[in-house]
Amino acid sequence: MNLRKTIIGLLALFLIVSQLATPLSVYADEGNFDVPDNETINLFLVTQELLLDNGIRISEGTYIYGERKSESITIQFADYSIDIPNEFVRLIEKSEDIPIYSKYLEEETSIKVLRKDTLGYSIEPFENPQLIFNLEIDYPVTVDENGYPFILLGNVKFYIEEPISEKVPEKNQELEESGNDSDESNVSEGPSQSIEKQDEKSFQTGSLPDKKESTSTTETDQEFKLSNTAQDTIADPWEGVKSDYFKVTEDNVVVYDNRVGGTLKAVGTLERNQIYPRVSDYGNWHRIQFGDIYGYVQKNSTIPDNGKSLRNENNSFKNQERTFKTLQNVIVYDNSSGSLVPFGQIYMGENYPIVSDYGMWWRIIYSDRVGYVRKSEVDIQFVNSDKYFKAEGNSIVYDNRNGTLTPVGQLISGQVYPRVSDYGNWHRIDFGNFYGYVKKSETSFATGTEIKNIKMSYDKFRDFLALETVTVYDNSSGSLLPFGKIEKGTTFPMVSDYGNWWTIVYANRVGYIKKSEVKVEVKSNDSYFRALENLPIYDNKTGSLVKVGEIKANQSYRIYSDYGNWWRVRFGESFGYIEKSKSGYATKNEINNLNTNLKNSRDKIVTSGVVTIYDNSSGTIVPFGELEANTIYPVVSDYGNWWRILFLDRVGFIRKSDVKPYGITYTNINISLTDAATKQMKAKPQTDVYLNGDLYVRWDAFKSTNGIDSGVVSSGWRIRTGPGTNYQTAYLTTKDINVRLLEEARDSQGAKWWKISRDSLPNSLGNWVDANYEEVLYNMNPNNFVNDPTQKYQFLDLRYYTGVPASELDALLAGKGTLNGTGKIFERAAQTAGINELYLVSHALLESGNGNSTLAKGVKVNNRTVYNFFGIGANDGCAVECGAQRAYKEGWFTVEAAIIGGAQFAKQNYIYSGQNTLYAMRWNPTALVTGNPTHQYATDVGWARKQVYYYERYYSSGNYNLRFDIPVYK
Known part of the structure; x- marks a missing residue:
C-alpha cells in the first residue's frame, strides 16, 4: 500500500x-x-x-x-x-x-x-x-x-x-499486476474531424476512422501472475527475434505502470494494427516510452515489426516540464497521413507531459510517436515557474492573514492574471497591501500574452475603503472592460488620480475604479475632500451648530482648514463646518468649476426656501449644493435668470425665482410710468444732455458743407432745439466742429436751417434746455438703472448709516475748500441723523461747489459769519442772500453746525418724508399719483444719475450692509 x-x-x-x-x-x-x-x-x-x-x-x-x-x-x-x-x-x-x-x-x-x-x-x-x-x-x-x-x-x-526505486519485473519472470483504475468502458470515440491548429499550419484533412467500441479490462485493480500457458501451445513469434518495433495484434492492449511496489497499474492502451517503437526488451514484456516514465506491454498481444511504415516516430521533440491531467479516457491521434488515426489512449486521471501547444490540441510523445490530444479533454497542470493563469469562472480571491479564509475580491471569467508564486493548490497573487489566494482548480494555465495592462512595480499613494463591491476596469483597449472586483469593506491602495476614477494596480494589472464607490483615507493636510453622502453644512457663529446648507454625495470641495473632526470651508462671507468622518480624499482635478478669480459683490440674496446650487461647467446643470431657507448669501454677478455665486470655492448658479434680493424693498407706485412722465412734463424738466432731441443750425453758420451729408459749423454759433432763434440754445460752439446733416428746415421768416444729428455733439451740451418726453421717460424708468452696478445706487435707501470710515470720507473731502478735513464731522452728523454718510458728503459737495461756493466759505450776517453747505433756502434770484439768512436763522455759525444742521434738514424734509433715495428726491413719484410734480430736489432729469459715482467708488470695494428701495410703477 x-x-x-x-x-x-x-x-x-x-x-x-x-x-x-x-x-x-x-x-x-x-x-x-x-x-x-x-x-x-x-x-x-x-x-x-x-x-x-x-x-x-x-x-x-x-x-x-x-x-x-x-x-x-x-x-x-x-x-x-x-x-x-x-x-x-x-x-x-x-x-x-x-x-x-x-x-x-x-x-x-x-x-x-x-x-x-x-x-x-x-x-x-x-x-x-x-x-x-x-x-x-x-x-x-x-x-x-x-x-x-x-x-x-x-x-x-x-x-x-522513503524513496522507492523503480521496480520492474525480472526478465523472463512472471509479474504481479493490477488492472486499470479507470473505467475502460468510457473510452472516447474516435475523432469526427481532423485537427485544425489555430495559430500554426493546419493538418491535412482526410477520411475519418469508424467509431470504435469501448472495451473493458477485467483485470483492472487486481493482482495476478502472468502465465505462459498460451505460449506453451502456441509458437512464440518473439522467440529468437530482436526488433526495435512491435505491432499490436489485439484490440486495446493495456499499457502498465509498474513503479509502485511491483504493482501493475493500467495507464493506457495501444491500438490493434498500430506499430510502436520500444525502449527495450524485458522478458515477456516490451518496455516503451510513456510520457516521462516507462510503460510495459505484454508481448503476447504483439508481433515483431521493422517499423518502416511509421511516419510519426519522434526524432526531435522533447517533453516539457508541464503536464496535463486527463479528464476522461483520452484518445491520442496520429495525423501524419493527413487523416486523424487513433493509435493510443491515456486513461482518465493520468498526468502526462506535453511537448507543445497546437491550437485546440496538445502535441505529445506517446510510445516514441508524435501524437495529438484534444485540449478540451485534459486539464493542464501548473508548474512552480508559471507566471500567469486564466480564470475559468468568476474566482474568489481570499485573504488568509488571520488564519481563516476571507473573500476580498473576485477574478473575472476569461481574464488572465500574473501570479506571485505557486502555493500548493492555490495561486498567490498580489492584492494591494497583501497577498491574495485563488484556487488552482478554478483556473487554467496561461502565457500572459493576452495582458495589455500589466504593471509589476508601482508606488502606492494612499488606501481606500470599498463602500460597495467595486468593479475594476481595464482601459488598455480604449473601452472599459471589467477584470476584477474588490469586496465591500476591503482596504486597497490606489496609485493615482484619473478624473472621476482612481488608478489602482490589481493583481499586477493597471485598473480603474469609480471614485463614487470608495472612500479614500483623509489626512489633516489635505486640500480637497469628497462627500460620501449628502452632508449638512453648519454655522457655528452663535456657539451652537445651525444648519445653513448641504453638499451633495460624490461631489468634491476645497478645504479651507482642518478643524479637528471637521473640515472648515468657505461659506459666503464666513465659514461653514462639515464632518470629516463622512468624507474621503479628493483632488483638484475632480472640480471643474473651482473658483480662480471671481469675488463676491456687495449684493446679497435671501433664500425663500431650500435653494439648489448648480454647476454648469460641463454644459449641463448638475446640483452640487443647497442653501437652507432664509439664508442670506452674497452673489458674484447677475446671469440672466440666474445669480452666479461662490459655494465652498466652487462657481455655482441659483435661480432668481428661488430667492429675493437681500436689503431690497419694492415700493408700489399706483400710477403708470407713462402717465407719471406725462405729468412730469408740466414742471418743465431740464437737461444738459438733450437725449434724442432735435438740434438745428442756421445755414450761414456753416464754414463748408459736403453736399447734404455733412458740414463744418464755425466757432461761436448757437445750436438750438428748433429751426429758429425763438428756440432754446442747446450748445454754443467754441471751435469749428464737424456735424452730420439730417434734413433741411425753414424758420418762420423762411430762412434755411439744417437739422443735425445728436451724436455730432459732446455728451454734456453745457446749456440747460427743456427735456423732451422721451428723455424724461428714460430717466424715470427704474428698469434702465436698477441692474447697472453703478446706477443702482439711485435706489440706495438713505435712511441707514453704513459705516464708511471717517478716513475714507476725508479722502473724499480732500482739497474741497472749507470742507477739507471734515470727515469726522460728517460721520457724526450722519450717525446722529440716521442717514447715509456718503449721501450727506456728496450732497454737500454738489451744493457747495466742492466747498468753494460763497455760502460754503462763509457770509457775514449781522456781523456774524454763517455757513450753508446744502443750498438750503438759496432760492433762484437770491441764492446767496436767502441762503445766508436761512443759515443765520438756523444758527449755523460754524462749519460743524452747518453740516449737522444740513443733515437734519435732509433727514426731515426728504429722506424721512418719503423721499429716501436719490431717485425719489428727484422725481417724488408718490406725489405724482394724486397730483402734479412737487417737492422735487432738482429740475435736471439726470440729477439722480449724476449723484451715484461716489457711492459706487466706495461701496464696490468695501463690505457694507446696503439696502435698496426700488419703485414699481403700475
Whole structure:
C-alpha cells in the first residue's frame, strides 16, 4: 500500500468533515489536541523555506512548536533541540486553530536511517511534503496505531515516505499486476474531424476512422501472475527475434505502470494494427516510452515489426516540464497521413507531459510517436515557474492573514492574471497591501500574452475603503472592460488620480475604479475632500451648530482648514463646518468649476426656501449644493435668470425665482410710468444732455458743407432745439466742429436751417434746455438703472448709516475748500441723523461747489459769519442772500453746525418724508399719483444719475450692509 496515498486519503476524509480547503488554515479542532504544558511554548509558521544544518529542508507554510528567544526560537529535533532564526517564522495567535502538539517520548521511538529524498507530510498542506531530507540521516521514528511511520520535529507529527526505486519485473519472470483504475468502458470515440491548429499550419484533412467500441479490462485493480500457458501451445513469434518495433495484434492492449511496489497499474492502451517503437526488451514484456516514465506491454498481444511504415516516430521533440491531467479516457491521434488515426489512449486521471501547444490540441510523445490530444479533454497542470493563469469562472480571491479564509475580491471569467508564486493548490497573487489566494482548480494555465495592462512595480499613494463591491476596469483597449472586483469593506491602495476614477494596480494589472464607490483615507493636510453622502453644512457663529446648507454625495470641495473632526470651508462671507468622518480624499482635478478669480459683490440674496446650487461647467446643470431657507448669501454677478455665486470655492448658479434680493424693498407706485412722465412734463424738466432731441443750425453758420451729408459749423454759433432763434440754445460752439446733416428746415421768416444729428455733439451740451418726453421717460424708468452696478445706487435707501470710515470720507473731502478735513464731522452728523454718510458728503459737495461756493466759505450776517453747505433756502434770484439768512436763522455759525444742521434738514424734509433715495428726491413719484410734480430736489432729469459715482467708488470695494428701495410703477 502506498503510504503517501493512504495518508492523503485519511487527510482528505478529515477535510471533508471540516468542509473547508484553505492554503494555510489548520483544520483540527483545538479542543481535541494536546497542548504544551510549558506556557513558553508557542506555535509558529515557517514563512520561508528553511534548510537545517543536518540536511532537512522545511517548506514554507509548515507549522512547528517552539520557545521564543531574543533572536531565535528553540524547537524539538529528534531527542534534543535546535535553534531557528526569528526571521524564518511567524508567531501564530491563540485565536487561530492550532495543530496537535505531540510530546516526544523516547520509549516509543526507534532510531532508523532515513535515506536521501525521504519526504515528511503533515496535515496541511497534505498534498505537498513539508520536510525533504537532502541527506541520509539517523532519526527517531514512531509507528502509529495503523502501522504508519512518522517522526516528530518541532513537536508536530510528520508522516514519512522513503524513496522507492523503480521496480520492474525480472526478465523472463512472471509479474504481479493490477488492472486499470479507470473505467475502460468510457473510452472516447474516435475523432469526427481532423485537427485544425489555430495559430500554426493546419493538418491535412482526410477520411475519418469508424467509431470504435469501448472495451473493458477485467483485470483492472487486481493482482495476478502472468502465465505462459498460451505460449506453451502456441509458437512464440518473439522467440529468437530482436526488433526495435512491435505491432499490436489485439484490440486495446493495456499499457502498465509498474513503479509502485511491483504493482501493475493500467495507464493506457495501444491500438490493434498500430506499430510502436520500444525502449527495450524485458522478458515477456516490451518496455516503451510513456510520457516521462516507462510503460510495459505484454508481448503476447504483439508481433515483431521493422517499423518502416511509421511516419510519426519522434526524432526531435522533447517533453516539457508541464503536464496535463486527463479528464476522461483520452484518445491520442496520429495525423501524419493527413487523416486523424487513433493509435493510443491515456486513461482518465493520468498526468502526462506535453511537448507543445497546437491550437485546440496538445502535441505529445506517446510510445516514441508524435501524437495529438484534444485540449478540451485534459486539464493542464501548473508548474512552480508559471507566471500567469486564466480564470475559468468568476474566482474568489481570499485573504488568509488571520488564519481563516476571507473573500476580498473576485477574478473575472476569461481574464488572465500574473501570479506571485505557486502555493500548493492555490495561486498567490498580489492584492494591494497583501497577498491574495485563488484556487488552482478554478483556473487554467496561461502565457500572459493576452495582458495589455500589466504593471509589476508601482508606488502606492494612499488606501481606500470599498463602500460597495467595486468593479475594476481595464482601459488598455480604449473601452472599459471589467477584470476584477474588490469586496465591500476591503482596504486597497490606489496609485493615482484619473478624473472621476482612481488608478489602482490589481493583481499586477493597471485598473480603474469609480471614485463614487470608495472612500479614500483623509489626512489633516489635505486640500480637497469628497462627500460620501449628502452632508449638512453648519454655522457655528452663535456657539451652537445651525444648519445653513448641504453638499451633495460624490461631489468634491476645497478645504479651507482642518478643524479637528471637521473640515472648515468657505461659506459666503464666513465659514461653514462639515464632518470629516463622512468624507474621503479628493483632488483638484475632480472640480471643474473651482473658483480662480471671481469675488463676491456687495449684493446679497435671501433664500425663500431650500435653494439648489448648480454647476454648469460641463454644459449641463448638475446640483452640487443647497442653501437652507432664509439664508442670506452674497452673489458674484447677475446671469440672466440666474445669480452666479461662490459655494465652498466652487462657481455655482441659483435661480432668481428661488430667492429675493437681500436689503431690497419694492415700493408700489399706483400710477403708470407713462402717465407719471406725462405729468412730469408740466414742471418743465431740464437737461444738459438733450437725449434724442432735435438740434438745428442756421445755414450761414456753416464754414463748408459736403453736399447734404455733412458740414463744418464755425466757432461761436448757437445750436438750438428748433429751426429758429425763438428756440432754446442747446450748445454754443467754441471751435469749428464737424456735424452730420439730417434734413433741411425753414424758420418762420423762411430762412434755411439744417437739422443735425445728436451724436455730432459732446455728451454734456453745457446749456440747460427743456427735456423732451422721451428723455424724461428714460430717466424715470427704474428698469434702465436698477441692474447697472453703478446706477443702482439711485435706489440706495438713505435712511441707514453704513459705516464708511471717517478716513475714507476725508479722502473724499480732500482739497474741497472749507470742507477739507471734515470727515469726522460728517460721520457724526450722519450717525446722529440716521442717514447715509456718503449721501450727506456728496450732497454737500454738489451744493457747495466742492466747498468753494460763497455760502460754503462763509457770509457775514449781522456781523456774524454763517455757513450753508446744502443750498438750503438759496432760492433762484437770491441764492446767496436767502441762503445766508436761512443759515443765520438756523444758527449755523460754524462749519460743524452747518453740516449737522444740513443733515437734519435732509433727514426731515426728504429722506424721512418719503423721499429716501436719490431717485425719489428727484422725481417724488408718490406725489405724482394724486397730483402734479412737487417737492422735487432738482429740475435736471439726470440729477439722480449724476449723484451715484461716489457711492459706487466706495461701496464696490468695501463690505457694507446696503439696502435698496426700488419703485414699481403700475
